[in-house]
Amino acid sequence: MQITHFGHSCVLLDTGSARLLLDPGSFSAGFESVRGLDAVLVTHQHPDHLDTDRLGPLLDANPDARLIVDGGTAAQLDHVPHEVAAPGSAVEIAGARVDVLGGEHAVIHPDIPVIANNAYLVDGTHLHPGDAFTPPDGPVEVLFLPTGAPWLKVSEAVEYLRAVAPRTAIPIHEAVLARPAMHYGMFEKLGPEETALRVLDRETATEA
Numbered sequence: 001m002q003i004t005h006f007g008h009s010c011v012l013l014d015t016g017s018a019r020l021l022l023d024p025g026s027f028s029a030g031f032e033s034v035r036g037l038d039a040v041l042v043t044h045q046h047p048d049h050l051d052t053d054r055l056g057p058l059l060d061a062n063p064d065a066r067l068i069v070d071g072g073t074a075a076q077l078d079h080v081p082h083e084v085a086a087p088g089s090a091v092e093i094a095g096a097r098v099d100v101l102g103g104e105h106a107v108i109h110p111d112i113p114v115i116a117n118n119a120y121l122v123d124g125t126h127l128h129p130g131d132a133f134t135p136p137d138g139p140v141e142v143l144f145l146p147t148g149a150p151w152l153k154v155s156e157a158v159e160y161l162r163a164v165a166p167r168t169a170i171p172i173h174e175a176v177l178a179r180p181a182m183h184y185g186m187f188e189k190l191g192p193e194e195t196a197l198r199v200l201d202r203e204t205a206t207e208a
Contacts, residue, residue, distance in 0.1 A: 001126055001142070003208050005200040006031040008175040009049055009130070011144060013122055014205070017095030021065075022120060022128050023049040024058060027175035030203040032058060037065040038094040041085075043130025044105055044117040045073040048175070052076065066093065072116035085118060098122055102134040106151040126208075131173070133160040141167045142208050145187065148177040157183070158190045165192040168208050171199055 002014040010028035013020045018038045024031045025048040032054055040058065042050045050073060059065060059080070067082040068091060074084045085091055087103040102119035119134035121127045125141040127134075131151060143166040146152055152173075161169055169187060174180040188197045200206050 001123075001208060002205045003126075003142075003170065003200065004205045005170070005172070005202060007202055009043070009128075009144075009146075009172050011128065011170075011172065012205075013126060015096045015123055018093050020093065020096065020098070020122065021058075023130070024051060024054065025049040026051040032061075034058075035061060037062040038096075039066040039068055039091075039098075041098065041118075041120050041128075042067075042069040042073050043119065043128065044070055044115060045076055046105075046115075046131065049130065050076075055080065068093075068098075070116040070118040087118060096123055099124070101127075101136065102130065102132050104132065105130070106132045106149075108151045127164070127166075128172075133157075135163060139166075140164060143169050144172045145169045146173040147171045147180055147183045147187075149173055150176075154183050154186050158186060161187055161191045161195065166195055168196050168198055170208065171197070 004012040006028045008027035009023040011022050020039050022041045027048045068085050069082050085100045087100050089100050091098045099121040100118050105115045105117040117130045117132050119129040127140045128144045143164050
């Protein structure tokens with residue numbers, strides 16, 4: 001799998017058969033020039049995961065791309081063609097299989113309503129949890145690990161990393177932190193021995 005990180009939660013996965021862009025949000029940059037997409041997948045409706053102003057031009061430049069979203073995001077899309085994927089379902093995209101896990105965003109504060117959140121497991125190996133610590137049904141090779149957020153403590157992220165114990169952990173959701181290297185160090189020190197932490201260079205395709 002080739003992976004390109006465009007900052008925060010936005011990643012491009014090239015499976016060899018499908019090109020999938022996940023969470024093109026307001027804290028990410030560089031994804032606007034991506035072409036040849038088979039699908040854009042959105043985990044939930046928050047602006048740092050879906051920049052609606054840049055979504056239209058992105059889809060116009062990728063006319064064959066399917067837009068796949070959670071139920072909460074669907075209400076924000078007006079007349080933009082899209083598909084709603086519910087947790088427990090699976091979507092076939094250009095030869096890739098995407099299992100939809102999860103269901104709810106992590107709690108930010110008891111006074112803030114909990115919204116829908118899809119986690120996406122691509123080809124059974126690469127898990128993007130969105131804004132939740134969604135457990136996979138079995139082992140995964142690569143976990144996109146949320147690093148910093150209003151809903152997250154680093155100790156919770158470490159416990160999630162230990163529970164999933166992937167071959168490789170790739171930190172995402174870091175844009176809210178001025179110096180995310182402190183958190184990366186915690187993951188490296190406290191994560192499972194069998195897990196390699198890989199911080200990807202921005203906008204550079206990497207095998208993982």
